Every structure is written in C-alpha cells, then in structure tokens.
Amino acid sequence: MLSKLEIVRKYWDLFDQADFKAVTKLMHDHAVVWEPNTREVFRSRSAFLRMHEANPQPWRIEEIDMLSEMKEGIIVTVVKAYSEKTPESYFITSFFTFAGEKIIEIMEYWSMNGEAPAWRNSQGFSEAY
Template identity: 25%
Template structure:
C-alpha cells in the first residue's frame, strides 16, 4: 500500500494533469474538504470533484513539500493562476489508502507588526 506522502503526491499530480479519474480514485466516497478562510465545505467525492473541475482560470501548481505518517500528511504547494501565485498548505487525513478529509489554508502575505529588535531578517 502507498504511504500517505505518496498518495498526496499522486493527488497533486492528478490535479495538475486534470486527470479527474485518477484524482477521484484517491478520495474516499465521503471525503470532506474545508477552507477556513472562505468558510467553504464540500462533502462527498462527486461534489469535491465538481468543485475542482469547475475551478476558474488556467491554473497550474507545483508541489513544494509533503510530509506525513500512517494516516496524515501535510503538503505545501505553489498555485499559479492568471499571472499570480499563492502558497497553499493542506492537511490530509487518510484511511485505508484513501483521502477522507482535507483542510486547506491559503495564507496571504502581510507586513508583520513593528518590533524593537535587530534579530529579524525580512526576505
């Protein structure tokens, strides 16, 4: 059986290629997808598949890292759409080789508060 890291890598590769049959095969029938920033929740493989198929724009993605254990994985990707990019951090829960839950964060960059210290390097 594939590791959680391998399954998440396959998930992102299938999404990037628009291999929707391969993408769906990695999902549990009752998968739940959540995005806290937008307060979106999608329940079920078919609904989540439709959510991805209908995402607007000519988007691409790059997997930057994936780490995991037997039943969980975390990925960091860079998502490109319409000339812009953003970072996505996704938390996956897996059971029996299928993804059962995805918690997706799309953090936006912001300026930190001022601190009176010389020990912080901005990049």
C-alpha cells in the same frame, strides 16, 4: 500498495494535470474537504472535484514541501498553485486524513502571495525577500 505520502504526491500530480477523474480513485466516496479561509465545506468528493472542473482558472501545482506522516497518519503538504493566465499565485497548506488507503478528509488553507503592506517595510518592521 502506495504509502500515504505517495498517495498525496500522486493527488497533487493529478491536480497539476487537471485530471480530476483520476483523483476520484484516491479519495474516499464520502470524503469531506474543509477550506476555512473561505468558510467552505465540500461534503462530498464529487462536489469538491466538480468545483475544480468548473473553475475557469487552469491552476498548476508546484510542490514546495511534502512532510512525512504526522501523528494519527495525517500527511501535511505545502504546494504553490499558480496560473499561466494570471499573476495570482497561492500557497496551499493541506492536512490529509485517511480511511485505509483513501483520503477521507482534507483541511486546506490558501494564502495569496503578494506584497507586504507598505507600512511594515517603511517602518522597518520587515524587509521584502
């Protein structure tokens, strides 16, 4: 039996391999995925995974931080999604909720990686790293 943390790590490994069929085994039949940045909700595991299969961008996933279980058994992760076909990349902060040993809900926040607005650097508010 895998721990919740191990299940989430496997989830991201399978996403990195674009093995969405195998991801179905980790998610509850009635899983719901929320993406507040784009005001979307995927009300079924099937819809969420079909969307990823249809995505023309072959995303790779790099683990940045895998936090331990938070209150109520929620697992929080930060990963980087990138493609070798485009310079775009994103940080994804995700909150995984479980029903037994299956992921029942995911709340994902995607943020595009890029340059800070020039005015913030030029006025000395921040510096690039």
